[in-house]
Amino acid sequence: MATAAPPKAPDRAEGAKRDIVAGGIVVAAIILFVGTGSNVMQSVVRALSGIGGGTDQVLAATLILNIALILFGWRRYEDLHREIRARTEAEQQARYLADRDPLTDFLNRRAMLDQGQALIESAAAERRHVALFLLDLDHFKTVNDIHGHAAGDRMLKVAAERIAAVLPPSALMARLGGDEFVAMLVFEPAGKPHIEALAAEIVATLEEPVTHDGQLIRIGASIGLSLATAADISMDTMVRQADIAMYHCKDEGRNRFCWFEAGMEMAVQVRNQIETGIRSGMPRDEFVPFFEPQVDIATGRLVGFEMLMRWDSPEHGMVEPDRFIPVAEESGLIGELSLRVVRHAMEIAKGWDPSITLAVNISPQQLKDPWFSQKLTKLLVETGFPASQLEVEITESSLFENLPLVRSIVTSLKNQGVSLSLDDFGTGYSSLSHLRALPFDRIKIDKSFVAAMQGSPDAQAIVVAIVRLGESLAMPITAEGVEDEATAIELTRLGCAKAQGWHYGKPASAMATAKLLADRGLLRTPVAPDAGAAEDERRRSA
């Protein structure tokens, strides 16, 4: 399909040429007028008074033409001048807009990359340094989800205004897209503390809530900083390094700034290796369920198991979940990974005595999936594992984003008989309103308090408070991380019903768990002695 040619850009050379021609006509006319003035005037007077001859009339006509030419030329000259000025302004405006982000009026990505590169080079020539700030708003997506895009746009504008208010006018400032901003600043080699003060000030100013539609909206920011001390670093590298530092900041707990350090790059490589490992390991069933016993403290009776994932990697050996679950969450793989391993766990737990429950950890990411409840139900149906034997553990952080969706997921699961535990209680906000937000059946006290109970009156006070809270809400408590008899006794005294931890047993493989259950007569189908080896073989050859 033929498209219309874009309007031709104003041609300055051509304009200037026409300018000269118009100017020339005026000048020539003036010279002619002055040069022939005296004779002509006499002839004109004669022609007008009717006494002049043919020559006089010709000269009069020439004069009139001459005046007309002067006026015409002058008008033309003015028109051209105006046209050129308008075109130049339009051209400047177009160039300005092409370089700008319309929402914040900051530079856009392309312009920043060009101008930033030039800045690095000019600073290096003056033996000065350049700092690049890469700023990412924290929880911006939540603002968009909960308050709508108008609120999101307003937050971006306010963020830009606040950044611009902190930085000197000489700084280059850009929005790279989404909620990511970049600023660059030239400084003297000794000026690093000043750069850090600016970064801290930006973090502080972005922590101030913004009022939108009568509501207070809070965001925050993480800033990665990278440094150029010479011209041999490219703009791309500076952005990449600041990006790595920014992610490091987010891991460290957000609302802060971090300088890029070489070791961080290594961490990114390891992270990428893990992500690749998850992708290739999933179909090979390298991710396996381990089971940690849960007991009734008073009687010591085994009541259930918490499934804890392990990565049985041919390359890295048995990998603990703290190393790969965060990567699976960030890379969007956790949903698939979790369902695969939960399915496996259900198939195993189907062989247990019906009095033994299976608890599974569900990541906040999974509760953003509107189909999560259907997916879990499908597993229950396909494996034939009873819903009433399943417990889902979620953390308080699951309740921050889209609570209505989480509530509908949880309600649908509870309607089928699945029970719900609030995991790691005490570490997050530990708010009563969170406890009330969903129909929890149980609270799990985080292992950090339980472990610290012996010898720390503070930790003990927290445990007591949580136990009392549970009592008043009729929610039984499970204590995690019970490592010794003394703690177990103390917990019973405080009224805590269930516990788990190394004192009762470490997380163990499906095989070891089956043996433990078989010893207590809690296994429906006895395990064949070589089942574990066969299972291993099946996985390795898959």
Ligand code: C2E
């Ligand atoms: P969590 O849910 O708090 O699990 C309890 C962790 O405490 C487990 O670590 C367990 O091995 C450890 N633990 C148990 N008893 C003791 C004890 O007496 N002392 C000490 N020091 N530690 C004890 P693990 O297996 O490394 O799991 C770490 C975390 O990884 C889990 O914390 C959970 O948040 C996550 N995770 C594990 N499996 C899954 C999963 O399938 N899905 C999701 N989303 N997260 C999982």
Ligand code: CA
């Ligand atoms: Ca847990």
Ligand code: CA
């Ligand atoms: Ca926990």
